[in-house]
Amino acid sequence: MRDLGVIPAGAMLVRDGRVELTGTRAEIERWVSADAEIVDAGGRIVLPGFVDAHTHPVFAGTRADEFEERMQGATYAEIAARGGGIRSTVRRTREASEAELLETARRRRVWFARGGTTTIEAKSGYGLSVEAELKILRVVRDLAADGKLRYVATFLGAHELPDEYRSRMDAYIALVVEEMLPRVAAERLAEYCDVFCEPSVFPPQKARVVLQAAQRLGLKVRMHADQFSADSGSLLAAELGAATADHLERTGPAGMEALRKANVQPVLLPASVYALGSNTYPAARRMIDLGLAVVLATDFNPGSSPTASMPMVLSLAATQLKMTAAESITASTINAAYSLGRGGECGSLERGKWADFVVHDCDDYRELPYFFGRDPARAVYTSGTCAYKFSEY
């Protein structure tokens, strides 16, 4: 994870939206045809676009009020108990029209781009009814339609119990398995299925029911695991052969060993630890030492992680997870791409892959976690086409 294959004074030849050749500028210039469009990065670093492998980008409203209450001492559990938390976003997201949700999500999409992200895993989970979950997944599909950024959709119907199913978990699980999942699969609205697996939310035996049903329908599996308690989530992820187990703030040696044996990738979300005002960060260094292909993601959502910035995540990975810049860039590009089944298409600038690349306002890649709290991307390209160009004074 420490070898980025940096090419000093590098260049890249792109044809038909894909990388044809990378090398030094002198090597590449020999192959440039007269009618080629030249993009001059001005000596700045060019990186593959970040692949943000865990986000919840479609929701109505904010939870800036709860954020402030939490910082003043209210716990996440207390806020949830009086109808706040995920359920308050669910109420607003249900009320919003599909067009409103799309407009809001499009407005926030630029935040990802400003940080240099080109591929976004996008979960549903603020609908929690058949129609509202499908509505969110259609918004994800429509976000992807103009090709500016790429989306990979994940169905997260089992994110929380909705108000009308309080103390009726089995009935809600039945709704997810019997109605939501078949519709999602039939309409091909998601590639992955996720569950918030936690003894206090959806315990492993319930999560298993949902995820196995998803697998029977051809969906692949990612999981919210071990955020508040150890190992039951990671053990289930290993048992089911999930692509990823996400969060892992409480995962112990047994959970890590299970992930390693089953080749499940850990997706670490330090921004949500930070924004919850917690200090319980996942044991990234131990996971890397075990050889796990660690992924970093924003967890962008209105409750625990209101940031869409991968550079912010890289900063937290440095200061809190003690990862090097090279490790965190690997974790948020090529490792993340593999976790989404896109390892052959993006996550690195290699021959044949999509030309998804970003010019950052940095002289050295190590400046990405170092100069923190800013938006470094100057230009964002997907399939070789400029999707966003940001002004610079």
Place this chain on the structure above:
Amino acid sequence: MRDLGVIPAGAMLVRDGRVELTGTRAEIERWVSADAEIVDAGGRIVLPGFVDAHTHPVFAGTRADEFEERMQGATYAEIAARGGGIRSTVRRTREASEAELLETARRRRVWFARGGTTTIEAKSGYGLSVEAELKILRVVRDLAADGKLRYVATFLGAHELPDEYRSRMDAYIALVVEEMLPRVAAERLAEYCDVFCEPSVFPPQKARVVLQAAQRLGLKVRMHADQFSADSGSLLAAELGAATADHLERTGPAGMEALRKANVQPVLLPASVYALGSNTYPAARRMIDLGLAVVLATDFNPGSSPTASMPMVLSLAATQLKMTAAESITASTINAAYSLGRGGECGSLERGKWADFVVHDCDDYRELPYFFGRDPARAVYTSGTCAYKFSEY
């Protein structure tokens, strides 16, 4: 500090670069003349520009390499002992020409603006020779010349002992007092004098010599105090009637009480705690409870705080210092302006003050610390003139 005087659906009349009237849109519209220029904030929040009261914005190079070493376990002291730290920036800053320093500092100036800052306290301290210190202060003067952002200059000759004065502290103090300070005062290059007061850097008895000499020359005093050890810095700040005591991560009850009695404002720098990978944050809540007029600032510098973003500082103030959004906005606007002797001119949008204001991409001021890791400013005005306008997709 919790009352921002928010005007919902507000408007403001500006004349000759100053605020003439604020109120609801209906109230203001009655006074708008036919030839007035209308700036429509589109329902977004408008704030007074942030006043960043502690920065080191003029330096050559970065220390991204040391940042990474520190995250891997090297201590600040170890890095300093082998010639790294402040001294490595000093070597590069001495070598750089005045024009080079100005160009680099201008390039980084936009980072402050993107966060919504309009006034910047700027310290020297990476020169540590007569000529190099004066060079830095001239760069600060030249940064201010175009009026895009405001600067308040602080002379920090006693920032560290330069290589050629190792174990000759008294000789260096003499250089600062007898040569640097008189030149700085004669050329009117700084309004304040600061010292890095710390038993292991410049102990109080040495800091006192420098600061009293500065006071005799008509400079006001700010101080680096109690960053690594308790109270000796804050006690000296109180004794000298300093405008501010900055850092205060280790200040105890005696130091706080001394600050309160002497009316010294605490300037808290949570971004440097964060970027050092530390968890020892200053006791902001206790200071606020004592009635101290707390200030927040970035401490922008290449070693301990490579961020120029006040919104990032507001985020850290929420998650780590447990300050509300209103408290942290007060701390970074009006309280900060008073700490720089500019309380009558900026820091709030009140009749007669400079029309230094910023349109942020937020519907509610509480989104500033909440949506973190991004640059929220869309348009930055100083004296009623648009200094920066940032594109939005």
